[in-house]
Amino acid sequence: DTCIGVLTSGGDCPGLNAAIRGLGKAALDHYNMSVIGFRDGFRGLVQDRTLRITSDQLSGILTDGGTILGTSRDKPHKMPIGDRTEDMTDVIVENYHRHGLEAVVCIGGGGTQKNAMRLVEAGLNVVTLPKTIDNDIAETDVSFGFDTALQIATEAIDRLHSTATSHHRVIVVELMGHRAGWLALGAGIAGGADVILIPEIPYDPNLVTKAIKRRARRGHRFSIVAVAEGAVTIEQQQQIDTLLQEKKDAQEKDEKKAASDALKKFHEDHVDHTLLLTGQLEESTGMESRLTILGHLQRGGTPSAADRLLATKLGTACARLLADRKYGYMVASQGDSTAAVPLEKVAGNKKLVPTDHPWVEAARRVGTCMGDE
Numbered sequence: 001d002t003c004i005g006v007l008t009s010g011g012d013c014p015g016l017n018a019a020i021r022g023l024g025k026a027a028l029d030h031y032n033m034s035v036i037g038f039r040d041g042f043r044g045l046v047q048d049r050t051l052r053i054t055s056d057q058l059s060g061i062l063t064d065g066g067t068i069l070g071t072s073r074d075k076p077h078k079m080p081i082g083d084r085t086e087d088m089t090d091v092i093v094e095n096y097h098r099h100g101l102e103a104v105v106c107i108g109g110g111g112t113q114k115n116a117m118r119l120v121e122a123g124l125n126v127v128t129l130p131k132t133i134d135n136d137i138a139e140t141d142v143s144f145g146f147d148t149a150l151q152i153a154t155e156a157i158d159r160l161h162s163t164a165t166s167h168h169r170v171i172v173v174e175l176m177g178h179r180a181g182w183l184a185l186g187a188g189i190a191g192g193a194d195v196i197l198i199p200e201i202p203y204d205p206n207l208v209t210k211a212i213k214r215r216a217r218r219g220h221r222f223s224i225v226a227v228a229e230g231a232v233t234i235e236q237q238q239q240i241d242t243l244l245q246e247k248k249d250a251q252e253k254d255e256k257k258a259a260s261d262a263l264k265k266f267h268e269d270h271v272d273h274t275l276l277l278t279g280q281l282e283e284s285t286g287m288e289s290r291l292t293i294l295g296h297l298q299r300g301g302t303p304s305a306a307d308r309l310l311a312t313k314l315g316t317a318c319a320r321l322l323a324d325r326k327y328g329y330m331v332a333s334q335g336d337s338t339a340a341v342p343l344e345k346v347a348g349n350k351k352l353v354p355t356d357h358p359w360v361e362a363a364r365r366v367g368t369c370m371g372d373e
């Protein structure tokens with residue numbers, strides 16, 4: 001009897017249960033494997049907290065948001081234990097063998113792909129699936145969770161229009177996406193935002209002001225500004241570049257750490273940037289301005305049809321890969337098909353929005369201000 005393990009790790013998103021179901025049903029019924037779920041990501045592998053996956057568990061979960069397995073952001077090599085972290089990779093390897101696992105499937109985003117690679121290096125058979133609303137995982141056209149979040153964010157922008165028009169206000173709406181602009185760009189275009197700011201195109205706040213004033217002169221006395229949580233001004237990008245360069249040039253470990261810490265601090269301090277921008281725009285445009293942060297709403301609830309399809313396609317393809325005993329891959333979606341991509345090509349790489357992406361060009365052509373011209 002072939003036994004496989006499965007866990008979900010990192011931020012939750014719609015489609016996780018659909019992927020667990022696709023993988024589980026195909027593995028149980030089609031390939032006669034048994035399946036053990038580990039709870040709360042890599043933490044469950046360390047603490048050996050399991051859920052035996054049977055057909056019953058998989059019934060009725062296709063449409064549910066979140067994950068029946070639970071999730072966490074814990075990393076195998078930096079597991080929080082009290083007030084410190086410890087490398088628990090050896091414990092994971094031990095538990096893996098104690099259960100007689102043939103392989104473990106890690107479902108997650110960019111961080112999970114890196115952590116899965118660490119388990120490969122520790123000698124385990126691993127296959128991964130790409131999930132995230134950020135859509136920033138390398139080597140896959142799209143990750144499940146993104147389409148649903150795009151739909152939720154677009155609907156939110158639609159709704160903000162009527163209130164912005166009625167009050168003649170500027171509404172800044174902050175969208176998730178980590179350091180990538182896919183969600184803000186996609187929802188901004190689909191929702192008809194007047195300004196879209198994404199991390200890949202650092203912006204000049206004066207140009208945003210100009211665009212809003214120009215609209216007001218033409219009789220549009222409101223504006224919707226869609227901002228990615230990771231968007232930065234041109235000046236801030238220069239700061240980041242300097243810190244990155246310092247980190248690269250550092251000879252001593254201490255110097256490297258100092259640059260790393262400074263970068264971390266920059267990103268921590270950056271969380272308020274949309275609030276600051278809203279205040280700045282109120283002052284510079286003379287128009288009343290409000291901020292809406294969509295936050296975790298973008299990750300909750302039932303997956304869209306496209307995400308259910310994608311998660312089922314990838315989950316079942318994963319079972320097939322396991323049946324073929326092919327390990328060390330992420331199951332990606334490429335065109336209409338699935339592809340097994342070596343994990344080393346995925347781990348540590350991010351898929352950012354190319355600045356000449358057709359979505360960027362489309363946004364510019366409909367007159368959207370991207371903050372750089």
Ligand code: F6P
Nearest residue numbers: 011109132133134176177178299
């Ligand atoms: O990766 C998904 C994501 O929602 C990002 O868009 C966001 O930056 C992050 O997770 C938020 O993480 P948490 O839920 O841990 O606050």
